[in-house]
Amino acid sequence: MTKPTEEILLNDRNDRKELDARSIACHVRELIKLIGEDPNREGLRKTPERFEKAFKFLTSGYHQNVDHVLNGATFSVAYDEMVIVKDIEFFSLCEHHLLPFFGKAHVAYLPDKRPKVSA
Ligand SMILES: [Zn+2]
Numbered sequence: 001m002t003k004p005t006e007e008i009l010l011n012d013r014n015d016r017k018e019l020d021a022r023s024i025a026c027h028v029r030e031l032i033k034l035i036g037e038d039p040n041r042e043g044l045r046k047t048p049e050r051f052e053k054a055f056k057f058l059t060s061g062y063h064q065n066v067d068h069v070l071n072g073a074t075f076s077v078a079y080d081e082m083v084i085v086k087d088i089e090f091f092s093l094c095e096h097h098l099l100p101f102f103g104k105a106h107v108a109y110l111p112d113k114r115p116k117v118s119a
Pocket of ligand 1: 094095096097098099
């Protein structure tokens with residue numbers, strides 16, 4: 001006897017991620033149909049999976065841990081002149097249209113105090 005699909009998903013996180021991924025591609029296939037295209041046409045056949053992969057990459061920041069990304073790179077220092085960090089690459093999706101955007105950021109700050117995080 002096989003378990004209902006939902007029960008399997010709740011018991012195995014990896015299976016759930018796999019189904020979520022298929023779900024994104026499945027929805028993209030429907031979007032392609034809605035614009036009057038044939039998702040089985042040769043040029044579009046793998047578009048849903050390509051979109052899924054790109055979408056996951058562009059939203060990968062949601063699954064990153066800030067402490068892991070910073071890797072202990074904050075520290076106290078006796079220095080009071082401006083620090084400038086240039087060419088910080090960033091990418092994301094516009095929340096209104098889900099269109100990608102990217103660029104480089106430049107940050108300048110005075111390190112007279114250690115940054116504090118408050119809740
Ligand atoms: Zn937009």
